[in-house]
Amino acid sequence: MNEANADLLRTMYQVALTIRRFEEAAIGQYRLWNIRGYFHPYIGEEAIAVGVISALQPDDYIVSTHRGHGHAIAKGHDTRLVMAELFGKATGYCKGRGGSMHVSNLGQFNLGANGIVGGGIPLATGAAMGMKQKGSRQVVVSFFSDGASNNGVFHECVNMAAIYRLPILYVIENNHYAVSTPVEQSTLLRDLSKRSESYGIPGLSLDGNDALRIYQAMAEPLRRARVGEGPTLIECKTYRHGGHHINDPGAYMPKEDLARWKAHDPIDVLRDYLAAAGVTEAAIQTIKARVEEEVAKAVEFASQSPQPSEVDFLQEIASL
């Protein structure tokens, strides 16, 4: 493992840990009633956002999901502004108009999370068509779930991206549950990437808890996309560490499955890579301390931020 790889791993570990600690801190704030609404944590799935987005250029687009805080953080968003949006504060990325399910930040090429399962797939595909129209080399990544891959727009869009050779990566975050319905009850396929064959494009199924392997696997799909060869379907197999949202205890998830996946925690996988690369325990502790400080600042910033102005809101909607 050379120094460049160690740097990459350090960054990936820090981002993954930031997502984990951000979610844990935000759940704490939810329990204090500082955050309301639906909250779908990304805990357990961090490696996917980290692995995929680490391989992108800063001006590549992503389209996220209702479980979208991790994508936003991996894309380099200011955790203070993400947290403020979750709090519904005026300082959030969407000025408190969006909330957890609609965080977007166009300045960093995140077209946004989405409250409709599968709803972002056409937007992502259209963004890719827009890039092709403009002759841009920018690529779009469409994140969505195993559940969304049973929605009609998934099939329509992958088909169209294939025929138009659009610069897009479709990333299925297969966390094995569509809300409470196990993936085994939704499709007879065991590898969802096989759906790529129906549309004449490549597909791959990956260990969704191994950020480094995911990062490495992005090279060929990104090359294809940038040279106009079209989309790739990438399945990342993972597992939620809890229910669908934080008020869902997930009683339908077998304990032994959860234990097995937790033993293969994406944060631990990265930490093991770091140790193997010769990064000292002291250095890892330094990263952890940095993350704790950042998350604490995010909570403090969101707590102290003002509510959105009611006067401004009423003015804004007068013409709608």
Next chain:
Amino acid sequence: MAMLKYRDALRLAIKEEMERDPLVFCIGEGIGERGGSYKVTDQLYKQFGPGRVIDTPISEASFVGMAAGAAIVGNRPIVEILFVDFACLAMDQVINQAAKYHFMSGGQGFVPMVLRTQGGAGNSLAAQHSQSLEALFYHIPGLKLVMPSTPYDAKGLLKSSIRDSDPVVFIEHKLLYMTEGEVPEQEYLIPLGKADVKREGTDVTLVTYSHMTLKCLEAAERLAAEGVEAEVIDLRTLVPMDRDCILASVKKTGKLVIVHEACKRGGIGGDIAAMVVEEAFFDLDRPPVRIAGKNTPIPFSLNLEKLCVPSVDDIVEAVRSLG
């Protein structure tokens, strides 16, 4: 001035905007070499090629959403849905995505797309190809809604719609494509949200839009022969709506008849009547009257189909009943 068909005026608007702005493109079913079912995009494929006049599979939900996605990243797509009835397949993308994106992003993003489609009865196309569904879009904050009645309005409003920064639903009427009207040679735009008084009158206000404008004008001519001067307001844009134009006319005439082809129940006429009652109750000499489509799916047989849509006779009778 040249005499142009409605469909040719629409095509000219698209052609001019595509020549003006390389970010404008068309996407839809059979709009390329075939030129679209109603020939609005005829010959555009030849001029602009498959990269900007894009034929799609039968995937309405997705290509409407793709138009929204392309719009968000700075393109100006014109997406064609063959029949407004088929727009039902794309409603998530219209209502939950395109209409809300600007708002939900806290004003960061814009969705400058046009959804062109056509509706209305009159060709014996039965219940799934003849509807007037504008009220569905009218109800959704975040969408603009345009329904022109003449070639002149069609061209000027389509150009404005393409340049608008919000999603615009632009509904044509299948009986209007072959109608002719004068269109200036030089470029012009018609701002969204401005009604047009198609006929001035002092005795009664007829508020209408799209194909019913033609029927109201015909009714007005017959009423004039009886000594009743009807003012015909063609709304042209339903969202934003030119309320001032309606209220000024009602102030003058004291009588309001609203005419639309869509079902009466939940129709736009009810909203206009309520608005006038709220804003100008004491200008009204009589209760407002709505002449609208019957609350029924459209039947196939032409004789039955006719019964479902307001006729010139219906409009004349309604005005007469006001005394």
